[in-house]
Amino acid sequence: MFRITMQACAVVLVTASLLGGCSNEPPQGGERPPAAAPRQQQVQRGEELFRQYCAACHPDGGNVSDPERTLRGRALRSHHITKPQDIVRIMRTPISRMIRFDAATLSDEDAGAIAEYVLYAFR
Structure with a gap:
């Protein structure tokens, strides 16, 4: 009987410590943006640039x-x-009738x- 009670207490303590340690809040001591x-x-920014450079040929995606x-x-x-790099690669070396957007025309960041x-808006 004593052994069963001790095991039950151990299970309760372990469960309580695990649940008590879980938190969705960020750690104390600093704000994370x-x-x-x-x-x-x-x-x-991409939407603004898309309207300027892409929307004429790609209206509404x-x-x-x-x-x-x-x-x-x-x-x-x-x-x-599936990745931003895939789209940038096509912008730099297009296929078909798409015009080329080299780094002098459009920075890597832009x-x-x-x-x-594109990946966000037209998913």
Whole structure:
């Protein structure tokens, strides 16, 4: 009987210590900026740049010269375009009728912002 009581107490203590140690709050001693904030700013910048450089040929994520190659998530994934780097690569060395956006026209940072926007907006 004593052994069963001790085992039950041990289980309760272990469970309580595990549950008590879990917290969704950040550690004390410093504020961490939200991780989404920088990405959100990049997506907003990407939207501005998309409107300036891309929207004429890709209105609402479409494609005026090749309707089969849209910027919609399913179409991108079917062509193995899943990361911002994939989109930047295509911007730098396009296929089909797309114009080329070299680093002199569009910085790597701006091209990356456009890519982030495309992946976010047209998922």
